[in-house]
Amino acid sequence: MVPAEYYFLLAMVVFLLGVAGVLYRQNLIMILMSIELMLNAVNLVFVAASRTVGNVDGQIMVFFVMTVAACEAAVGLAMVIALYRRYGTVETNFLRALRG
Amino acid sequence: MGEWIAFGALAGTIIMCALFVVLGRNPVGCAIALVIKLFALAGMYGVIGADFLAAIQVIIYAGAIMVLFTFVIMLLNVPPDSRSRWDRPPVEFLMVGLSVLALFGVGIYLIFGAFAGEGVEVLTRSLVTEQGGNTLMIGRLLFSKYVWPFELASILILMAIIASIVIAKKYNTEES
Numbered sequence: 001m002v003p004a005e006y007y008f009l010l011a012m013v014v015f016l017l018g019v020a021g022v023l024y025r026q027n028l029i030m031i032l033m034s035i036e037l038m039l040n041a042v043n044l045v046f047v048a049a050s051r052t053v054g055n056v057d058g059q060i061m062v063f064f065v066m067t068v069a070a071c072e073a074a075v076g077l078a079m080v081i082a083l084y085r086r087y088g089t090v091e092t093n094f095l096r097a098l099r100g
Numbered sequence: 101m102g103e104w105i106a107f108g109a110l111a112g113t114i115i116m117c118a119l120f121v122v123l124g125r126n127p128v129g130c131a132i133a134l135v136i137k138l139f140a141l142a143g144m145y146g147v148i149g150a151d152f153l154a155a156i157q158v159i160i161y162a163g164a165i166m167v168l169f170t171f172v173i174m175l176l177n178v179p180p181d182s183r184s185r186w187d188r189p190p191v192e193f194l195m196v197g198l199s200v201l202a203l204f205g206v207g208i209y210l211i212f213g214a215f216a217g218e219g220v221e222v223l224t225r226s227l228v229t230e231q232g233g234n235t236l237m238i239g240r241l242l243f244s245k246y247v248w249p250f251e252l253a254s255i256l257i258l259m260a261i262i263a264s265i266v267i268a269k270k271y272n273t274e275e276s
Contacts, residue, residue, distance in 0.1 A: 002107045005211055007148070010111050012207040014118050016200050021122040023196045027181060029127055029173060033134055036165065037118055040141055047150045056237045059150050060246050063238070066160050067253045071260035073165045077172045078264035084176050085270070091181070 007048035015041035028083065028090045032076045039069045106147045113140040125180045127173045131166060138162040149225060152235040 021034030050058030117137035124130040142157040
């Protein structure tokens, strides 16, 4: 059996890649995709930990995280579409209506 | 031994595809890399023994959510990034690098310092089979202990449906 630490390490690497993507990408759709990467990394931690803890409560948490992720993707992409209609771009360096 | 081989192959796929999602310039390529990464993660769930979640991962993530992403990318006809990725002020690289490094330190401490030595397998395959399988265990728990969160999740989804319709609707600003 692979120790749970290895799964945690893999999840941490994917989570940090997601953080770097959110901080660094300028395309709003790519930022949403990076958020999905981070949510997936957290899911992997829940599943790997549920095996060492000895019950399936962690897997039910993953179920709820997936529900929230689906809602977040739907609302986020709707906002991207509304922004695109209003400004004609989805790149954050062109969206500066709130910058003085 | 078999779990090590599967873990190595799937971990390599996941990290390569995640790198491509973060670094790739073309949104369609990034979306396809993310789909491959989600499939590899479903395989990882299967390796760990969460069979139900592996199926759900393929259906919800790789099916529904990624179809939504690719649909929006096609609908908006998103071009590749206009600015080059490296044509940015150095302070931005510094800030991203510093925050990632700080989080890396916290993660290493949590994994090998605070929670070290707790990685003993309790929920073995034979134990799960004894209790009727992974899906039956999740179903029993979901409709007894977690029945209220389950119902609230359905309300959340309804709210998200209404919100996304209202946000993305085209309003006629001339009349109002």
